[in-house]
Amino acid sequence: MTCCRICRGKLNLIIDFGKISLVGNFLKQIKRIKRYNLSLNYCNDCKHVQIKEILKRDLLFKNYLWETGISKSNINLINELINKLKKNRVNKNSKILEIASNDGSFLKKIRGKFKCFVLGIDPAKNLKKINKNRDILTLNNYFDKKLSLKIKKKFELFDYIFARNVIAHVPDPNEIFKGAQNLLSEDGLFILEVPHLFNIFKNNQYDNIFHEHIGFHSLKSIIDLCALNNLRVLDIELIKSQGGSLRCYIGKKNIKKKSSKRINSILNMEQKIGLYNSKKLESFKNKILNHIQELKKLIEDIKIKKKRISIYGASGKGQALMQFCNINKKLVDNVFDKSKLKKGKFTPSTNIKIKDPKEINSKKIDYLLLLSWNIKEEILKQEKKFIKHGGKFIVPFPKPRILN
Ligand SMILES: [Zn+2]
Numbered sequence: 001m002t003c004c005r006i007c008r009g010k011l012n013l014i015i016d017f018g019k020i021s022l023v024g025n026f027l028k029q030i031k032r033i034k035r036y037n038l039s040l041n042y043c044n045d046c047k048h049v050q051i052k053e054i055l056k057r058d059l060l061f062k063n064y065l066w067e068t069g070i071s072k073s074n075i076n077l078i079n080e081l082i083n084k085l086k087k088n089r090v091n092k093n094s095k096i097l098e099i100a101s102n103d104g105s106f107l108k109k110i111r112g113k114f115k116c117f118v119l120g121i122d123p124a125k126n127l128k129k130i131n132k133n134r135d136i137l138t139l140n141n142y143f144d145k146k147l148s149l150k151i152k153k154k155f156e157l158f159d160y161i162f163a164r165n166v167i168a169h170v171p172d173p174n175e176i177f178k179g180a181q182n183l184l185s186e187d188g189l190f191i192l193e194v195p196h197l198f199n200i201f202k203n204n205q206y207d208n209i210f211h212e213h214i215g216f217h218s219l220k221s222i223i224d225l226c227a228l229n230n231l232r233v234l235d236i237e238l239i240k241s242q243g244g245s246l247r248c249y250i251g252k253k254n255i256k257k258k259s260s261k262r263i264n265s266i267l268n269m270e271q272k273i274g275l276y277n278s279k280k281l282e283s284f285k286n287k288i289l290n291h292i293q294e295l296k297k298l299i300e301d302i303k304i305k306k307k308r309i310s311i312y313g314a315s316g317k318g319q320a321l322m323q324f325c326n327i328n329k330k331l332v333d334n335v336f337d338k339s340k341l342k343k344g345k346f347t348p349s350t351n352i353k354i355k356d357p358k359e360i361n362s363k364k365i366d367y368l369l370l371l372s373w374n375i376k377e378e379i380l381k382q383e384k385k386f387i388k389h390g391g392k393f394i395v396p397f398p399k400p401r402i403l404n
Pocket residue numbers: 004005006007008009043044045046047048
């Protein structure tokens with residue numbers, strides 16, 4: 001039996017999605033691909049929300065088709081964080097480590113700004129070359145306590161350790177916290193960003209649920225992880241990333257710093273909406289099932305009028321939603337996405353060809369279903385021409401609707 005990834009407690013079911021293909025499994029040719037069970041659960045003891053199905057990690061992360069540098073919104077977030085770091089006294093003597101450094105975009109900016117030592121860790125083989133070309137020292141591996149011991153021998157301690165959008169992806173987040181605790185200098189900061197369960201629950205963002213995302217974190221879950229690993233949450237920010245995320249500033253347990261008052265106000269917010277309540281968590285199931293029905297009906301009503309629909313965004317979220325709602329070739333013509341790594345390939349299980357957004361033409365498309373809704377403003381700006389010529393966008397969340 002699988003147990004809670006934070007406290008080893010017993011898991012209770014919220015919703016079983018059946019079998020789903022991996023959302024990153026884009027293929028050059030249409031063929032039947034493997035599907036894996038997917039279900040959302042919560043821990044009986046600590047209430048942490050998580051999926052039960054843990055796949056071999058190389059299946060998910062060895063060849064990773066998501067590049068930090070592609071989205072403008074993402075680059076803006078990085079710039080905003082770097083400005084914060086300036087105020088936080090990062091300087092040329094600072095030592096910085098990033099866990100899951102992806103294509104090195106963030107570390108490259110940091111080094112450019114502060115001229116300090118940076119080290120990246122990322123398991124993706126396909127991103128190795130990009131990091132080499134950018135001259136970002138990167139260990140091609142998964143981060144855990146064991147690797148942190150090796151890093152400590154060679155590089156000693158770090159003043160700042162970043163883990164942006166990574167703890168939700170690992171089967172045992174305690175390993176990341178243990179490793180960070182081991183490498184953090186006495187007054188060092190462990191800065192972590194994670195999509196906030198509060199928004200996922202409040203805005204019904206169930207497209208976040210797929211095999212790569214194992215845990216859905218509340219602030220309480222981060223505090224629990226800190227307590228288990230001799231760390232302490234010092235401050236919190238709510239940021240826009242990924243439909244609403246937590247940015248946590250974490251220090252060693254005995255660091256001489258007060259904890260911010262914001263922490264309690266966010267915990268109250270979480271409690272009020274029901275994130276620590278079994279019945280409320282179980283009610284997520286009906287919210288999801290109703291949304292699937294509503295979105296399908298909206299699309300089918302458009303198809304009855306003989307209008308043509310394509311999709312914008314081949315992100316993991318989008319691929320999850322397409323499968324949950326069974327959005328296939330009968331309903332949509334193409335998927336558009338900027339990623340060169342995905343262009344020309346087919347979406348997993350739903351088998352729709354991915355094209356360059358440059359090919360978006362309002363004469364051939366009446367509606368674009370926006371599955372990268374988290375960067376909506378960026379895409380609406382980019383597709384001004386499509387809108388000007390009568391094209392319309394459909395936004396799936398919080399409620400499916402056509403934008404006017
Ligand atoms: Zn638990």
